[in-house]
Amino acid sequence: MSDARLTDPAVDAADATLLQKRVDRRRALGILLGGAAVATQAAAACSPVAPLSDEEREVKLLAWREYIKGNYRFMTEAERAETIARLERIAKVKRGVDVRIQSTGAQPGVEFGYAFNISKCKGFRSCVQACINENNLDRRAATQYIRIFEMENGVVDLEEADATFQHEVPAEGHFYMGTQCFQCANPPCVKVCPVGATWQEPDGITVIDYDWCIGCRYCMAACPYWARRFNWSEPEVPVDQLNPNQHYLGNRARKTGVVEKCTFCIHRTRQGRLPACAEACPTGARVFGNLLDPDSEIRWVLANKKVFRLKEDLNTEPRFWYFTD
């Protein structure tokens, strides 16, 4: 599993020097343009036509700084702290909410894996609801990362399955199978991104920098598991339902025109908690854990159950297994 990882320390180091240069250049540009922006804003402030309040001006300046920032993957720790401070401030001024955005990195010796017990799932979709609440998914478009497919006994065929069932579950003679992002070890979505806005973290989670994504949707075409979602219009989450515990690479506010996806609840799992879907499951069908920990439940399942993965022939090496009792 871990040998499938594509990181090479030498390449990383070379990348880092290169990117340092890139970042410096960008910073210089930023200072130049930022100065221009401040001047424009000062002029606007003096004009009698559109008097901006202090807060409006602050948000505009913050938004400009956000616009010229770089790709999160290549930011220094200081730059990460700065952008997080800006994003938290924007949330406060624009929506009046106190959000906490983490930048917790991958923990050493951790590679996440997931197993799904087909025998136990009864199609309640508590996981779907928990995921919506936890990850601040767009309520207006009813975005969902998790699909639960209802299938007739005897046929494991997604094409004949129904993911939009609206009746009492479990239905007689049917079983259920859930899909979400499988956090592939060989992710086809990552290599197609023209701007490197999506990548695989050392703990195996494939993440997106929502502010670096240009919204070309090539990754959506490349994903064999239909795991990625696009913000077709301004995402809406009512303030009273907003989860303020956020991660830069996870459930923070998204904007129109960018792609998002399941991150195994990166803001929870990197702090040693279960993903919301696994925690919410009332039947115990969901097993989550550290693949590098020999005593973990996921390792026990992999060692003792007959497991399979979806579309093995595509060589994507999902970190998501199915098994039965």
Place this chain on the structure above:
Amino acid sequence: MHLWAFGLSALRSATTGGRRYHVWMGTLTLIMLVGAYAYSLQLRHGLGVTGLSDHVSWGLYISNFTFLVGLAAAAMMLVLPAYILHDVDFSRAVLMAEAVAVSALVMCLSFVVVDIGNPLGGWHLLPGIGYLNWPRSLLAWDVLVLNGYLAINLAIPFYILYSRYCGRAPDKRKYLPWMYLAVMWAVSIHLVTAFLLAGLPARPFWNTALLGPRFLASAFTAGPAFVILLLSFIKRETSYPIAEGAFTKLALITTVAAQINFVMLGSELFYKFYSPTLHGINARYLFFGVHGHHALVPWIWTAIGLGAAATLALMIHPIRRNPRYLAIACAALFVGIWVEKGIGLVVPGFVPSPLGELVEYTPSLVELGVTAGIWALGMFVLTVLVRVALPIELGQVRSPYLDDTPAAPIVRPRSSRVAARDTGPVRTR
């Protein structure tokens, strides 16, 4: 000095003309304005105003993009014999073909831009201040090859026209190496665009080795077909001398390419339907419909019908040699391939989704408006380019700073009505 005069005279050429010319340009401007308004709606509300969804995440925009890349590439089909094989018949047609390439590229790049959800983040692509994921991402390759191709296709005709304008013969040693490069580049832009789709195992409909060659064959059908339509219009409306031989050869190229295209389509159909696998369901959706969903079925059969009829007609010598029938056949091929390689190629890749869910796609009014606007933009660019190039090529326009300025012919009987347009069969009367 010459350059300034060149710019001014180009502007003059592009803005003067008869009533029909102004009506044509006015209509295009109107359609572009409608497109701009539609795009402003999309910018304000997001791509949600299109018919796209998480299931069908690419639609009309990318369909037009894949088709037009082919049109741009095919222009080089004419450059090849004209400049490398020293075929005189073609040399006059080549500038027109390059104009077609440039306008097709302008449309391609516009379709990509309007398809992007976060166009303000476009600078993220720029190496240096952004990050271009090259060579891993095929889309990064496409960004490079398309822009490079546009630069070459602007530079070569500009050099040739500007030399003539300054009263010099263009120096072959200066532009021929670029021409060779452009020919190879033409093949590359189309292969890269095909690989962009073919490189996705997630979409078995595209994930076939034949996609690249099929793209080339269909491009070399639709491209020369369009150039034939353009040239026959120019020949009819202006005094620009285009040899009959150019038409004969173009028609031959079109016919052979159309035949090869059909062989490849046949191979594809055999592969998908002789031993149908689960992976063939997208093709089944396209050609026959699946579970009562068959939005594309009438489109694809119309396209195949048009293509087959036109190909058969072109194989009969008397028909191919008759300018009127030739034009009708070319228009039919052009439209047929637009469907086959546009929505008939892109949309079925998404229906059903990789998880077997069947969600269909219908473009919205906004999408249609933007698409019409971009086509109008392309035709506008093409008209301007042809309009600027023709008088220089005819020797009617020369730099005023030349010592021995040959007096420009004062009487320009028909050339004042020059206009380039997508001559459909209706206009060939």
